[in-house]
Amino acid sequence: MNQRKLYRTIESITPENYISKEDLFEKIISEIIDNEAINISGARIWELDPKNGSYTLTHQKGHIERVEEGFSLKVNEYPLFHDIANHRSVMGVETHSRLRAVGIKHYAATGVGEKMNIHGVMLYPYILAFNSEKLDEELLDTLNIISAAVTSFLKSRRMQKESDKMQLEFKQAREIQTSILPQHEYHFGNYQIYGTTIPEAEVCGDFFDYVEIGQESRQLGVLVGDAAGKGMSAAVQALYISGALRLGAAHQIKTSAIISTINKMITRTFPDERFATLFYAELFDNQSGLCVFVNAGHNNPIFYDASVNEVRYLETTGGVLGLTPEQRYVVENINIKTGDILVAYSDGIVEATTAAGDFYGEERLEKLIVNNADRSPKEIVQIVIDDVLSFSAYGKYNDDKTLVVVKRIK
Numbered sequence: 001m002n003q004r005k006l007y008r009t010i011e012s013i014t015p016e017n018y019i020s021k022e023d024l025f026e027k028i029i030s031e032i033i034d035n036e037a038i039n040i041s042g043a044r045i046w047e048l049d050p051k052n053g054s055y056t057l058t059h060q061k062g063h064i065e066r067v068e069e070g071f072s073l074k075v076n077e078y079p080l081f082h083d084i085a086n087h088r089s090v091m092g093v094e095t096h097s098r099l100r101a102v103g104i105k106h107y108a109a110t111g112v113g114e115k116m117n118i119h120g121v122m123l124y125p126y127i128l129a130f131n132s133e134k135l136d137e138e139l140l141d142t143l144n145i146i147s148a149a150v151t152s153f154l155k156s157r158r159m160q161k162e163s164d165k166m167q168l169e170f171k172q173a174r175e176i177q178t179s180i181l182p183q184h185e186y187h188f189g190n191y192q193i194y195g196t197t198i199p200e201a202e203v204c205g206d207f208f209d210y211v212e213i214g215q216e217s218r219q220l221g222v223l224v225g226d227a228a229g230k231g232m233s234a235a236v237q238a239l240y241i242s243g244a245l246r247l248g249a250a251h252q253i254k255t256s257a258i259i260s261t262i263n264k265m266i267t268r269t270f271p272d273e274r275f276a277t278l279f280y281a282e283l284f285d286n287q288s289g290l291c292v293f294v295n296a297g298h299n300n301p302i303f304y305d306a307s308v309n310e311v312r313y314l315e316t317t318g319g320v321l322g323l324t325p326e327q328r329y330v331v332e333n334i335n336i337k338t339g340d341i342l343v344a345y346s347d348g349i350v351e352a353t354t355a356a357g358d359f360y361g362e363e364r365l366e367k368l369i370v371n372n373a374d375r376s377p378k379e380i381v382q383i384v385i386d387d388v389l390s391f392s393a394y395g396k397y398n399d400d401k402t403l404v405v406v407k408r409i410k
Helices: 003-013 021-034 079-087 097-101 137-180 231-250 255-269 361-371 377-391
Strands: 042-049 054-062 072-074 089-093 106-112 116-118 121-123 126-131 185-188 191-198 206-213 219-227 276-284 290-296 302-305 310-313 332-335 341-345 401-408
Touching: 021 042, 021 054, 021 126, 021 137, 079 089, 079 106, 079 121, 089 137, 106 137, 126 137, 191 206, 191 219, 191 377, 206 231, 206 401, 219 231, 219 341, 219 401, 231 255, 231 276, 255 276, 255 290, 276 341, 302 361, 310 361, 341 361, 341 377, 361 377, 377 401
Parallel strands: none
Antiparallel strands: 042 054, 042 126, 054 072, 089 106, 106 126, 116 121, 185 191, 191 401, 206 219, 219 276, 276 290, 290 332, 302 310, 302 341, 341 401
């Protein structure tokens, strides 16, 4: 049989669902023996016991000399196992006295599965031994194909199980992350606020939150951050920062002290490369519209001044979180008047790209804000997100996208 055709044949008989590897091998060897195009009449399955350094006979099928169930051979006492480890498939004259005693005169065997390091020797976890009328090069080729096809199937099933487990863990993490982070819309005093995060994967490092400060609800913290990297580790760091800010705000700790403390905590808790950027603003429910903020290496938020129909950027006031415990953070302030808008965002917005690699950029973002300044925060967010997604629909690079819009309405 053509070797490629043989591979497809073996591949086609591997069952999609099986309870155990024992059931899998039982199914495979039965199909191989029953397939008239494959010149094999019987088979044995040997399974490696890593602790004892031996192979144990687990299954026998078809026209084959029978060996007592559970019979085992030490790897170091049977050179054939080393030959299989080195050559994958072997055949020859049987020399072991116990096996010859039951009538086994020749062997034809192949290793199956991903090799394991047992006391410095790389061994196959399973060995399939077969009976055939001819011990020739064609049989050796057949054994190699069987080994490759079954090993590939076992590996793909292992990877699928690992992927399924990882996806479940990511889903659970996303549910936790979603339950902790805020609802999109928030009303505070004279302000309307709307925020959203669009994760690139199941969980993300982008985060935003609204934090009530004190008992009288006269102050509100608004934060937007981005933990470096992707996946679970970034999501954990994001939740860590958000939780720490909530704790600090509950005790009405000064803004600069909160950020400095969080920076030191991240530096001690996370590896050196696990840093984060953060923009944190505190709104005051008073006539002056006071807003104090710290920008720890985050994208410069856009502040739209309605009185002059212009925008300016809020500068960085300190380095990113988590790189050095000595980092200092300066608190700056602005006054938000009726109609003014504050827009905080992650780099997934402005660094979204087209297929040609062109960036969305700050200029396009600020034009959208100016042109839609009369709209509500929710409408502005939706317009920007729709524009970014349309712009980057065929882009090669995508990242988590977070956008929070704060507008003073009276």
